[in-house]
Amino acid sequence: MEEEGKYIKYHGLLCPKETHSEDSLKYLEGFNMRDDDVIAITYPKSGTTWMQEILPLILNGGDLTPVQTIPNWARVPWLEETRAAQVMDKLTPPRLMVSHMPYDLMPPSFFSSKAKVIYVARNPKDVMVSSYFFHQMATFLDDPGTFEEFLDKFLAGQVLFGKWTDHVKSWRKADLGDRILHITYEEMVEDLKGAVRCISDFLGQKMSEETLEKVVSHCSFNTMKTNSMSNYSLVPQEVLDTKKSNFLRKGISGDWKNHFSPEQEAKFSTVIKEEIRGSDIKFPWDEEPL
Ligand code: PPS
DSSP states (O other): OEEETTEEEETTEEEETTTOOHHHHHHHHTOOOOTTOEEEEEOTTSSHHHHHHHHHHHHTTTOOHHHHHSOHHHHSOBTTSTTHHHHGGGSOSSOEEEEOOOGGGSOHHHHHSOOEEEEEEOOHHHHHHHHHHHHHHBTTSOOOOSHHHHHHHHHHTOSBTSOHHHHHHHHHSOOOGGGEEEEEHHHHHHOHHHHHHHHHHHTTOOOOHHHHHHHHHHTSHHHHHHOTTTSSTTSOTTTBOTTTOOSSOOOOSOGGGGTOOHHHHHHHHHHHHHHHTTSOOOOGGGGSOO
16 A cells, blocks of 8 residues: 555545545454445445434434434444444444445445445535535645646546546446335435435335335435534534535535536546446436537
C-alpha cells in the first residue's frame, strides 16, 4: 500500500488517511463475514448515511433508540475504516455495515457467505456535485480546485474509490443471485416509503403500516438533518468545516443542473455513456436527454 499525500492507495484506489490505515485495510481483507450480515455498498456520496439510518430502523422494528443514541459510523460501520475493528464485535446480530469497496476487493469470506447486499447507485452528476462540496468542507481531503478541474478528476477516476463507472459495473456483474438488491438514490427520493418497503421485504422483515410510516418519517432529509447522531455535527469544525458546506447538504435529485454548464454536461455524459456501453445497466436518469 502506498501513501500519497492525504491518501492511502489501496489497489490503485484513493482512501483518506483520516479514516483508513494499513491495519484497517488488512482488517477488511481478513474480515470474517457471517451469513446473517447485511452490507450496504455505495460509491461515495450515493446514499451511505441514508442507509445507516434506514437499516437499523428496519431491523429494530422502528425503534428509534439506536439512531438517536449511536453515531452513524459506530452503529453501521464502514468495513474498511479504522473504527471497524473497534466496533464490529460490539454489534448485535444481524450486523449492519457499509462499504465503498468495489466487488473485486471484498474480503474472501464475503464470497462464500450468504451475507445480503444492498447496492445504492446515484446519478454520477449529482455524486460529483455532492463530492465537490464535500471536498470543500472536509479538511482531510485535497482541495477540489475549480468545478471544471474536479469534474475532470472525477471522470479520470482520480478521486476517492476510483471511477464511478468501474464501481457500478463491478457490482452489476456480481454473481450474487438473490443476495443482492439494487436500488437508486433517485428511487428513494421519489418514493421513500416504497424503497423502505422494498428493503424490508428483501431483508425478510415484516413491517406494519404504522412502523413503515414511522421509519419513513425518521429517515426524511429534514429529520436526519437535525439528528446529531447522523448529521456529522459531532465531528469537530476543524475536520468538517460547516462554514463551507453541510454534510447533509441538499438531499435532492438533479442538483447537477444548477452547476454544470451545457459543455460540461455533454463532456460528462459522453464519457460515462461510453464507459457504461456494452453493460446491461439502465438507470432512472438514463432517459434524460444530453
Ligand atoms: S459518504 O461521505 O459517502 O458517506 O456520503 P453519502 O452519505 O453516501 O452521501 C451524502 C449525500 O446523501 C445525502 N443524504 C440524503 N438525501 C436525501 N435524504 C436523506 N435522508 C439523506 N441523507 C443523506 C446528503 O445530503 C448528500 O447529498 P447532497 O447532494 O450533497 O445533499
